[in-house]
Amino acid sequence: MSNDVDLSLLDPILKKYQSQEGALITMLQEIQAVYGYLSEVVLTHLSREVKVPLSQIYGVVTFYAQFYLTPRGRNIIRVCRGTACHVRGGSRILEAVEREVGITEGETTPDLEYSLETVACIGACALAPTMVINEKTYGKLTPKKVMESLSRKDRKEREVE
Amino acid sequence: MSEEKAAVSTSGMRVVIVCQGTGCVSSESPEIREALEKGIEQQGIGDTVQVKLSGCHGYCEQGPIVIIEPEGVFYCRVTREDVPEIIECHLKNKKPVERLFYRDPGTGEAVACYNDIAFYAKQQRVILRNCGHINPEMIDDYLAVGGYEALRKALLGMTPEEVIEEVKRSGLRGRGGAGFSTGVKWEFCHNSPGPDKYMICNGDEGDPGAFMDRSILEADPHSVIEGMIIAAYAIGSGEGYIYVRAEYPLAVKRLRLALKQAEEHGCIGERILGTDFNFWVHIMEGAGAFVCGEETALLASIEGKRGMPRPRPPFPAQSGLWGKPTTINNVKSLATIPVIISRGADWYSSIGTEKSKGTAVFALTGTIANSGLIEVPMGATLHQIIYDIGGGILRGKAFKAVQIGGPSGGCLPESALDLPIDFDSLSGAGAMMGSGGMVVMDETTCMVDTARYFLSFTQNESCGKCTPCRLGTKRMLEILTRITEGKGVEGDIELLVELAEEVKDSSLCGLGQTAPNPVLTTIKYFRDEYEEHIRNHRCPAGVCKALIAYYIDPGECQACMICLRQCPVEAIEGGKNLIHVIDQDKCTKCGTCLSVCPPRFNAVRVISGEPVPSPPSATERKITRARGEGR
Structure with missing residues (x-):
């Protein structure tokens, strides 16, 4: 290599x-x-x-948190762990994402499809709880919405391939 | 192209301002702007209407926001589909689109202009004076509202000593959190010997739940730059750095553009405004370390090292960056400087309380009706902020606590609502101005879990240099975690308090010295909640997972299938006309069923501190409805 x-x-x-x-x-x-x-x-x-x-x-x-010694996934999921998100159920969002992509915070899937990270605050507190997949912000999340946005993403990508 | 259009309305043109702050961008405001531009062009009204972008208006809850000037009409929660109607009715036929007006949640009345909306009408905007009103990517917009006139006044008409005196007299205290006098800080650095000095703007805003520095940098970068140049002139610095958090790419982009424009205008570089004063500014992007907001850690980071704090003295004013005298000011402090110089110290010091002058910016979030960025005079009460501006608690729930100052601050209870807020009153109550995060919590927030949340953040961000912070926060977190898991023992609260006091007293920097505040204040004001967790294994707010269970009340369930379909782990069993039951072994306690159960049924219960009732028998579960019956 x-x-x-x-x-x-x-x-x-x-x-x-x-x-x-x-x-x-x-x-x-x-x-x-x-x-x-x-x-x-x-x-x-x-x-x-x-x-x-x-x-x-x-x-x-x-x-520094932003440096990586290992390759990262093609899609970066960042779940916001800010206070506003926490108060509005952010930890449940993180759990839902972890369940959906099968990795925990800080990990990358073996096929390098996803990396899962948390951020302290993305500053979109009015949309809490939030997550960012690559550049797109998803707001007012529920565990169900997480499942939908991730599976939709998968479907779309499979179609492209 | 549109970036180059002037934002301030001149010559009777109509200006459509589309917010491009981070909150609105997340809800597709760039697409709205594009659709507006396209539509206006298609309709051939481009010569009377301009579309321009602005930074954050602060009222993120209502985003995406579109404002039409000169009328000042405020459209909220605009979608792309609304664009044709705005163009046809408002821009072409001068009939504002009423259905997009803001609606007062109290009276239900539609409010057309932003000046009449309670959220804005009750604020006093000094630091945020330009945010949302000018195009941050155009220096002409800034100049049109009097930008760089303070710099002119300072450089051409005042000595550095006079500038320092003016800022001292204004009573401005550092907006980074600790509240040290900005003028005195400058004076120390000014008086330090040596030809090379550095002026640094601290934009490493890291507190979760605080985003005002980001909004200012994105919406009004020139104010910060102007304040920084005046500061550099006062202390005698020829070189400066703006240290920006790496998670803020838009702020970095707008700062770079603003610096370039300022240089072209002769406000940065050699012989500024024709004087002998030279000043250069660099931008340094952080790399993701919360502790770098601490000034000595920030200096180490600019020097390319691990961002770890060091003991003071020597203070940066004596020995800072590369060992040279250095001044470090927060974004908000610097954005205030031009107004102080322009309007004078007397004007500024007439706002606020006796010992805390001026205004304070808060990021109001949590379970509150109006999330957003607000600015009030020092001395305003929490009640005014939360109820008059913030619109009260979401979904009519009961207020429980407000957390002020992020991980360094504290949680204040209802009894503190009438407290006039300033630096000293907050410290007295065990909280802290900090970065100005203000998170409102209702009855469904567990205070032990909140303390654990903040401590897990600071524990994670502890740089590890000093033992009290590195190990003390770790031990405290372990105790808090076991309490939230129902494994707390008698004596845990006392042990937490003891450890907290030690960590506060003996940590090297502000991170460790303030990390115990959320724990100490929640124990002080909500001790009974800790005791419930420890003694009765009960989480009164129904949050701590190990201590709760979800249960569907068979008397209320209407077998509507909503929770059953939404449950992410298929733990709900039932069917049409068959009362639903949660399989407690499968349930991951995500709370989806509780949040989706229609309020008119309200059948899902959170059970804590008592056994889950056994499910009804098969026959009891059948619902037989009379014809036409429905609830």
């Missing part, structure tokens, strides 16, 4: 932030945008190029 990684995609990013103190997080964000996640090969290469120990990079990557 490591052989397939095209490390030359890193070059423009390395060049852009050359000699910029403190650009590590921004670089990691851009690298993740290119590769989808941060693999060991890529991080090792980055470490050598920017002369920052791999241990230190690993420390940063694992500190």
Whole structure:
């Protein structure tokens, strides 16, 4: 697998932030945008190029919730765990999603179809409880609506294929 | 193209404002805007009507919102299907579409203009002054409402010391939560020696249930930038950062655009407005760590490190970013600065209470009729906010508590409703201004579960550097979890209080020092609920799953099949004319049956602290209806 990684995609990013103190997080964000996640090969290469120990990079990557060391699913489901959603039954929504896609929070399905995450608040509190699938926000959810939106999504995709 | 049209109505044009705040975008406002533009073009009235976007109006509950100026007509919950009627009746024939008006929930009366709607009429908008009224993607809109005039006044007519004095005199206290005097903060940094200083805007809004910083950045980015440039001038900084939470892509996009426009207008960069003052601004996107809202953690994050706080002193004003004197201000504080400079400290300090000047923005959410973003003068009471502006509790349920200040704040009971709110009164009651989240809870909210919810958030976000926070919150969470599971023991409440006090006193940063607040306030005001969980294994609100069961009252069930069809796990057995029964072994307690049972039957019960009654016999379950009978 490591052989397939095209490390030359890193070059423009390395060049852009050359000699910029403190650009590590921004670089990691851009690298993740290119590769989808941060693999060991890529991080090792980055470490050598920017002369920052791999241990230190690993420390940063694992500190922030938005960095991923493993590939993520094609569809990202984010269930809001904000206070407004919680008060209006958000935990039941998360359970319904978990039941529907068969994975728990923080996991990705083996076929890389779905990743399930929670977010602290998406700021659409008036629509609580909410979840976001890829870019689309689903509001005023019930466990039943969750089942419908997820199965509809599946159906649609199967038709496309 | 439409982005480039001026939003402020000039020359008698009609302007259709479509809200493009996050709430309205979630309910398809971009499609509505598109349909409006298309329809207006097709009807050939494009020369008298403009469509423009705005940021958040704050009244997200009513979204998507469309406003027509100059009349100020407010259309709510607009759908794409409504667009042709708006164009035909209102825009062409000047007859507003009454069915899309806001309806006062109390009187049922239709209200045409937003100024007459109670939600807006009872607010005083200083920080949110431009939100929803200008196009955030156009600097001309901002200039038309007096934008960058405060900057001109400060740079051309005031010394940095005078600016600091003005802000000190205004009484402005930091809107990030702690409420430290903004002017004093600037003065410390101004007086710190050294040529290089940094000015930072903290937009790492992480509290669940708070979205005002996001709305301001999305709806009025120039106000924040202008405040930041004035601050930089006051402290003597040539370089600044805006640290924005990564989950806010739209805010980042609008900020970048605004910075570019400000630079083109000579408000950022070298020799600003022709003076010797230079100031550059960078945007730094966070990477998802709540603790980075703490100022020293935020600095570490900008430096590319793990965002962990460090002990103070030294304060950032002495040794901040890269060891240089640094000022960090919240988005709301900075958005206030231009008004203070323009209208003067005396005007600003005339609003609010003796020790808390100005206004406060709250994100009003939870089980309340009017969710949204509101702004009131300091000193307004919770009652005014929740009932006059918020419209009271949803579905006529009873008020139980209001949680203020997010995970750092506390839950206040009904007896606190008449409390005038300011920084000090809230601290006195055990809550906190915090970021301004205000979540209203009704009788169906369990206070133990609420405390557990907030603590699980802070425990998860604890960076792990100091022991009291890392381990203390973990132990507290374990105790709370076992209470909600019915495994609590006598002495748990006392142990929680003891641990909470320790964590508060000995944690390194604000996260740990305030994390116990939700626990302490719920124990203080709702101790009986904790005791019910521990002693009687009963959750009075019917929330804690381990302690409840759902049961269909055979006397009320009309065998309508609704719950049976909706149950996600097929745990309800029954049929037409056959009273429904929940299989307790299959039931996952998701609560769907309770929420879908028609209110006129009201047959589903939540049972807690007592055994579930055994189901009726087969013969008892048969319903025989007389002809024509129905309920």
